[in-house]
Amino acid sequence: MRPVSIHTGAWRYPGAWADANFNFARLKYLIQKLEAGKFDAFFMADHLALLNMPIEALRRSHTVTSFDPLTLLPALAAVTERIGLIATASTTYNDAYHVARKFASLDHISNGRAGWNLVTTANPDAALNFGQDAHMAHGERYKRAREFYDVVTGLWDSFADDAFIRDQESGIFWDPARMHVLDHKGPELSVRGPLNVARPVQGWPVIVQAGASDAGRQIAAETAEMVFAAGGTLADAQAFYADVKGRAARYGRDPESIKILPGALVVVGDTVAEARAARDHLDSLVHEDSAIGSLSIALGVDARAFDPDGPLPEIPETEASKSGRERAINLARREGLTVRQLAQRLGGYAGLALVGTPETIADEMEQWLDGRGCDGFNIMFPHVPAGLDDFVDKVVPELQRRGLFRQDYEGTTLRDHLGLKRPENRFFP
Amino acid sequence: MRPVSIHTGAWRYPGAWADANFNFARLKYLIQKLEAGKFDAFFMADHLALLNMPIEALRRSHTVTSFDPLTLLPALAAVTERIGLIATASTTYNDAYHVARKFASLDHISNGRAGWNLVTTANPDAALNFGQDAHMAHGERYKRAREFYDVVTGLWDSFADDAFIRDQESGIFWDPARMHVLDHKGPELSVRGPLNVARPVQGWPVIVQAGASDAGRQIAAETAEMVFAAGGTLADAQAFYADVKGRAARYGRDPESIKILPGALVVVGDTVAEARAARDHLDSLVHEDSAIGSLSIALGVDARAFDPDGPLPEIPETEASKSGRERAINLARREGLTVRQLAQRLGGYAGLALVGTPETIADEMEQWLDGRGCDGFNIMFPHVPAGLDDFVDKVVPELQRRGLFRQDYEGTTLRDHLGLKRPENRFFP
DSSP, rough: OOOSSSSSGGGTTTTTTGGGGOHHHHHHHHHHHHTTTTSEEEOOOSSSSSSSHHHHHHTTTTTOOOOHHHHHHHHHHHTTTEEEEEEESSSSSSHHHHHHHHHHHHHHTTOOOOEEEEEEEOOOTHHTTOOOOSSSHHHHHHHHHHHHHHHHHHHTTOOOTOEEEEEEEEEEEEEEBBOOOOOEEEEEEOOOOOOOSSOOOTTTEEEEEOOSSSHHHHHHHHHHHHEEOOOOOOOHHHHHHHHHHHHHHHOOOOOSOOOOOOEEEEEEEEEEHHHHHHHHHHHSSOOOOHHHHHHHHHHOOGGGGOOOSOOOOOOOSSOOOHHHHHHHHHHHHHOOHHHHHEEEEEEEESOOOEEEEHHHHHHHHHHHHTTSSSSSSSEESSTTTHHHIIIIIIIIHHHHHHHHHOOOOOSSHHHHHTTTOOOSSSSSS | SSSSSSTTTTGGSSOOOTGGGGGGOOOOOOHHHHTTTOEEEEOOOOSSSOOOOOOOHHTTTTTTTTTOOOHHHHHHTTTSSEEEEEEEESSSSSSHHHHHHHHHHHHTTTSSEEEEEEEEEOTTHHHHTTSSOOOOHHHHHHHHHHHHHHHHHEEEEOOOOOOOOEEETTTEEEEEGBBOOEEOOOOOOOEOOOSSOOOOOOOOOEEEOOOOOOHHHHHHHOEEEEEEEEEOOOOHHHHHHHHHHHHHHHHHGGGSSSSSEEEEEEEOOHHHHHHHHHHHHHHHSSSHHHHHHHHHHHTTGGGGOOOOBOOOOOOOOOOOOOOHHHHHHHHHHTTOBBHEEEEEEEHOOOSSSSEHHHHHHHHHHHHHHHHTTTOOOOOOOOSTTTTHHHHHIIIHHHHTTTTSSSOOOOOHHHHHHTTTTOOOOOOOO
């Protein structure tokens, strides 16, 4: 979510809520429906600047105005009971103390439902909104992110779970012996602590990552508990799954402690033909300007200069997302696409799409799960509300019937939903 | 609020909720009760480190674990309809882009109920949590705050109110001609913009300040729309009121566009004697360690070294809050208090207190309002929930009976409640 649909044409679909990204009442409807469908979590991506695409494409984008995730999710926490709440927060353009404090607060307010999608921010324009002349280099960003993670989790461990006594008789509110001052001094960050928030309900909010580059996979293997993976082919997904779980094992972690969930756009129909027609209609709503804009973002260069009917030229590496660039280049090479064809695919949504009936969609999901391609899916909706309603009303019951998905929540926290352990406090084991 | 009572002994009062600062269900009760009492707003102070007091006092404080205001208030927005939501955010330890974005998001999510209490942060320990060796000097902090205000309000004006077209037919979501790129490059901040959030419902969230030093008064006169004033005597308040409104007029502002609201601790009884006894009981719950701790905070030095039965020694100026130090020194001088006596006053609550029956409290309020001591009050409760319930159930009806307070909300936004105009967009008038 953010945009409420990844598909650029979503807001133009007949019956779609064009303003859903930026209308609290609509977002409240959507999350409550997802909760009725027993989803693990509501996942909110983020951007710290306008998307870096040409203005002709940008004026067609429904992402320009969106809520700050850490402001929206507390409000959604207050109108839900069980569903997890995953917010994106950048390690490049934030202070660790604020990030630790806001997620700890959200975890308490939601009674243990918070998750942190740790990103390093791919859009180089963000730098200019945060007092910097240029975006930090890819390797530097990941170095800072790794240290940032250590500081944030260390701050979450500032207090033992039993630190707050609140003895009205003696007047002792808390026990200083059950507090740890982090006193972190590292190459990138210097943070004394302690945090002025009690240890989160979940110990730590769930750590989520989406990096696909080598550095992204390594930090995920060392720290992530859930990975928002790129879709692609099942073979690609199996290789990614084995790679990340293997890296985790080599780092000394239980591979079961990382859940890998590829993004999947799901379009449901009463017949496969109806679903395919719906997707084609959706793709037809993507304007060529948006298509070229998406290609420009993926490549990190302005694609308007290219011959639309020619093959993709050589693209130099930039400090923008490496994985997006590689995916686009590989897709064009694999399918022999022209620049225009590639742009149209990327402009709609080029990743994993499950398009069919509830039965064929459940079949595909089962194949991915059984084939060790993933541990679950990050479901993306073609448009809202109908695309989301269809999934909850039609696909969820089919998955439940097959025993692939819960009938009801079994626990109360996001960790419970995902089958993840509560981390021990490193200072008060 | 934060703590839910300013009074250090509040959490120990018989029947008080000891965990109210850090329990969402309790805070939800409190704000809904305030809304039933037609309050303008729920005001949340903040700290970016543990209070800088000796540990023997700190372990008696109910403020050690508290929610981040910008995480709590969105959750409270979702469970209320009309009451304003004022969050404190520091200009010294934040990025302007984040502050602009979070308050704009809160204003939209709450349908125009957000306010920003702009502070420069008095506690020098905050610096150590944000990668700095020492707290920024007082004058520097205010210089940065003034520029920060210009940037945040400029970012709020990034889009004209009619920028978002969302024309599903043509596929144009918004009009780039109705967007302004701030491109701010100042001595303290460099922020390109635009904000990726539409202009707030209120144009700008209401600007609130609480500084009492000369620099604090001047920035309030130039920018604030509501001032959380120190209480003190009516004569002090009248002088402050005239000074700030006079500065505003000299700056070219309508003095009516700044509302001055002193903090007032209100203790209600069926008789004046009963109310006074309740306050005495509350004060008796303040431990001497806390009392000395509060004195240390006010002065910016460790007061344990002083002779408790002697007069207050000379106190050097530090980079901590100047106004707190001056208030303490003046109180001791005015009433000839020993160190212990001063500590006990400060340890409970030394500012303006209205202690009596609903009638005597309303009389005092009327005297302050008629005497141009203030435009209203920031009510502080001796303990919760009973101290707050008493105010809403007993004092509010008395104020309504006298025509001093609204019977119901007349508008929907915080600006409506306060009688403040919606600011024009400086780029799209």
